[in-house]
Amino acid sequence: MTGRIAIIGNLNIDLILRGIEQMPAWGQEVMGTGHTAASAGQAGTLAMALAHLDLPVSVVSAVGTDPFGDQILRDLGNAGVALTAIERIPGARTAISVAVVRPDGERAFLSDFTPLDTYDRVLVERHASLLADAEIVCLVGIFCLPNYALPEMAVTLRTHQANRQTTMLDTGWDPQNWSPETIVGLRELLAATDLFLPNLDEARAITGLSDPAEAARALTTLGPGTVIIKCGHEGALGLRGNETVHAPSLPTEVVDAVGAGDSFNAGFLYAYTAGWPLQSSLAFANATAAHYISRLTDRFPDTATVRNALAAHSATPLPND
Numbered sequence: 001m002t003g004r005i006a007i008i009g010n011l012n013i014d015l016i017l018r019g020i021e022q023m024p025a026w027g028q029e030v031m032g033t034g035h036t037a038a039s040a041g042q043a044g045t046l047a048m049a050l051a052h053l054d055l056p057v058s059v060v061s062a063v064g065t066d067p068f069g070d071q072i073l074r075d076l077g078n079a080g081v082a083l084t085a086i087e088r089i090p091g092a093r094t095a096i097s098v099a100v101v102r103p104d105g106e107r108a109f110l111s112d113f114t115p116l117d118t119y120d121r122v123l124v125e126r127h128a129s130l131l132a133d134a135e136i137v138c139l140v141g142i143f144c145l146p147n148y149a150l151p152e153m154a155v156t157l158r159t160h161q162a163n164r165q166t167t168m169l170d171t172g173w174d175p176q177n178w179s180p181e182t183i184v185g186l187r188e189l190l191a192a193t194d195l196f197l198p199n200l201d202e203a204r205a206i207t208g209l210s211d212p213a214e215a216a217r218a219l220t221t222l223g224p225g226t227v228i229i230k231c232g233h234e235g236a237l238g239l240r241g242n243e244t245v246h247a248p249s250l251p252t253e254v255v256d257a258v259g260a261g262d263s264f265n266a267g268f269l270y271a272y273t274a275g276w277p278l279q280s281s282l283a284f285a286n287a288t289a290a291h292y293i294s295r296l297t298d299r300f301p302d303t304a305t306v307r308n309a310l311a312a313h314s315a316t317p318l319p320n321d
Contacts, residue, residue: 004056004082005269006134008124008156009043010116010144011061011076011086012095013068016258020100023108036296037068038258039075041095042141042172045259049266049288051080052300055273058082058134060127062119068094079300085127089118095144105254105293111175113144120145121152131160136269138168140262142189143175150185157192168195169224170265171202178205191223195272197265199230212237213244228268228282230261235286238278247282250290250313263292263299267306276319283316 019033039048043059050057059081063069065088072094077083097111124131131137137160139153157167169189174182186206190196196219198206203215216227216239226240235248267288271281287309291301301309307318 004058004134005050005136005138005273006058006060006085006131007043007047007138007140008060008131009046009138009140009142010041010095010113010119011039011044011059011063011072012041012097012111012113012116012144013072014038014040014097014099014258016099016101016256018101018256019103021103023100034296037071039072040097040259041144042170042262043138044072044076045262046138046140046170046265047076047081048079049263049292049300050269053266053270053288053303053306055266055270056082058085058130060085060124060131062087062089062116062123064089064092064094064115066093068096085130087123087126089115092118099258101256101258105257107256107258111144113146116145117147120147121149121156124148124156132163132165134165135273136166136168136195138170138265138269139189140170140265141172142169143172150182150189154185154188154192157189161192161194166194167192168197168265168269169193170197170261171206173202174205187222190219193224195226195228196224197228197230197261197268199261200232203227203229213239216244226278228285230264236264236282238282240278243278245278245282247279247286247316249286250309252290252294254293255296257293259299260289260293264289270303274319280316280318283310283314284318287314 016036017032024030095115101107207215207218209215219227238245264285267285271284287306
């Protein structure tokens with residue numbers, strides 16, 4: 001193993017409209033206070049956040065041959081992400097999400113992932129050697145990949161578990177609102193997952209349980225040895241074996257929460273690869289996300305920045321790297 005992290009998931013442009021007080025009715029227009037076209041997708045944001053924490057990372061994905069595809073490859077490459085497994089779809093557009101952000105940082109999305117229709121198990125298997133060389137294989141943004149079926153994803157993760165690699169899953173929100181068929185497919189996928197990092201809304205949708213600790217316990221019975229539930233301004237809850245830990249969020253002014261969960265995931269994976277205790281891992285992840293959501297530029301912190309933030313606002317001790 002090289003210690004690298006390989007990410008299977010979606011790349012897209014996030015067109016972020018900020019300062020939206022309320023959604024327009026049909027036929028109406030609402031004015032915002034700013035906008036950004038950012039290279040993103042769950043795979044893109046996670047990869048750039050990991051690279052800024054000096055973790056070697058590669059992405060298995062696809063973009064179009066349009067200017068948005070050029071932008072994503074340029075931004076990921078500048079961050080230090082390996083690009084060899086990102087395919088370009090001839091003549092195709094790049095996927096896009098329109099993120100509408102309220103003044104308090106809360107967000108909603110409108111997305112077109114049809115350019116990712118060619119993303120399937122065959123695409124992933126073309127990069128089997130790269131994936132086999134990673135210490136951790138992450139699967140993210142699964143509902144943005146319409147032709148990569150949940151049972152096929154489960155086969156992918158089982159393959160890497162059998163290779164003694166760690167598998168990580170972050171589903172994202174299901175636009176079809178978690179049908180019974182989807183829940184059945186997710187159970188199979190979770191059986192092949194070592195680390196599961198949903199947010200609280202996703203954990204509730206999958207388990208039907210409102211309490212984060214109860215939801216985490218229910219999720220561990222489905223297979224993951226570690227479940228981390230992201231609870232927004234209330235911090236995060238982690239469950240590993242008999243250990244349950246809650247870590248409060250760091251005080252921060254929320255400017256834009258788009259990608260907050262992915263930056264949290266990066267912070268947690270940094271601590272996980274270093275073998276840190278669960279409490280320290282959650283604290284580091286919370287601080288990584290807090291930095292990210294508090295600014296519009298230079299959003300991805302390095303390890304020193306995260307450590308300094310925790311030293312200023314948290315009593316949780318961090319191990320040495």
